[in-house]
Amino acid sequence: MSLSDIWLFIQQAFLSGIVTGSVYALLAVSIVIVFRTTDVPNYSQGDIFMFGGYVALFALLVWNASYWTAAVLTIIVSAVAAALFQRVVMERVARTRGIAQLVIATVGFSYLLKGVVRKTGLGDTPRSLPSLVPQDPITIGQAWLTQLDLVIFATALTVMLLLWALFAKTRAGRAMRAVGMNSRGAQIVGIRLSTIRMQVWGITGAISAVAALLITPKILMTPDLGHIAILAFAAAIVGGISSFPGAVVGGFIIGIVENMVGLFISSNAIVLAPFIVIMIVLLVRPQGLFGGKVGVKKV
Template sequence: MFLAVLQALVSGLVTGCVYALVALSICIVYKSSDLLNFAGGEFVMAGGYLALLGSVAFGLGYAAIFPLVILGAFLIGAAFDRVTLHKVRSLSRTDHAAHVPMIVATLGLSYMLKGAARVIPYTEEPRRLAPLWSGDAIFIGSVVLQRQDVVIVGVTAAIMMGLLVFFRYTMAGKGLRAISQSPRAAALAGMPVSRFRMGAWGLASAIAGIAGILLASKLLVTPDIGSIVMMAFAAAVVGGMTSLPGCVVGGMLIGVLQNLVGFLIAPQAIAITPFFIIMAVLLLRPQGLFGDGQAPKKV
């Protein structure tokens, strides 16, 4: 029994890493524009299909697939902000007045990406990428760990460290932090707020695309795989919508709790676990475990 629970914990941490990446993309958009991105899951799907396109149609390896997906997802996200959200902001009298139309725009983008995926010829049949790292399983005592799971954890850790360095030590990162704290003050200081927001959307989309690659190496890719965004929202709420480390911790907690609930209670209970967790966190600590405790903003 103990070994089975330990195995469920380890598997949950691996799954939680994917949730954490999608939660990070949601957090970056929210911090830069106070906007909930309901198309985050479809960027995961797009990343998976771009990876499959590179692998199946062009025979590319992961060394080429990762740059392809990062660039493609970045361009889609940046273009959406520049073409759609920028126009919505310019037509609104105030930033608050633009929030609802922009949220609706992200929902529209979600359906557009899902619809586009359904009409691409090779998406009719669910496919899976080759393992990120093939070979025999790794045994840590009695716990079994697949080699590609080690890569998933490693990629998540590398992205988190990269974001830490980016936001603390680069001018672009410091600019995004300034915009997240006060867009108006940043604009008065001469910072190109619209360009930084476009970059934030591109960065968030690229991270979600990477999550799509990792997910496509474990699961069959379908147009509905973007439903993972609900787990990511749960992770962001648990960790704190404004905290990047909190999103990582929240993703891992969601992954672990899901596995434990499925093992100890019933597999059918896995689907409703994130919603119970969201309600509990909102009741007990609305800002999340690592939230800054500021008053909630109008969205």
């Protein structure tokens, strides 16, 4: 392989990596904000993402809705489903004060969403959502992306900027940050934890729906599509499981490393790439790239 070929592969891996990494970053941010406000890793995140894709597919194929109507409906349904799960199930389970029970509840929600999708019959055959924009290639440097890739990246970046504005500039966002920093203190000053946590879960449902709408025109959808959450968890761990910027950076790192491994080594080795990155980061910096100092809680 010549130097020019290596340089071409690096460019292509970087460009493709930031596109897929932007979707991983959205899902990683969802994982982080739930973890920060509840101290619970959300193992249903991937299937909320999968469910959003199938809501859009159902609206398009069964109801013959327009694409934009289906997109809005997908975001609303996913947000409401996640918020209701938090209020009806997680809030009650939280009274047991057991993290293990909460984690099991998220796993149960994951299987519930898979069951709902399989009941519709749409999951019997792999499908993809239609693309609103042409898939014509656009050359950037020596590499290329499609118009859809550029829309995915731009939309994901816009959503992340809107989330930053929500948490930094709005009263509701500051309340969410307060709960993430010290839930007991936030409760003392009048913030209702149940309301904030329900809002956070609703936001994660909406983010997952957006991620599904962005990436499912490029990949085949099945009821097992939720495995993509493994990559989102990898991104969150690499960036620091409690860091919003870390989740974003971690998503891009995982996306770029995946594409580098696929181009330079083998497509079969792609599945190993995220775990190798996790091990390297945990060995060098156990709290993640943007995580704070490692602390030990006294019990």
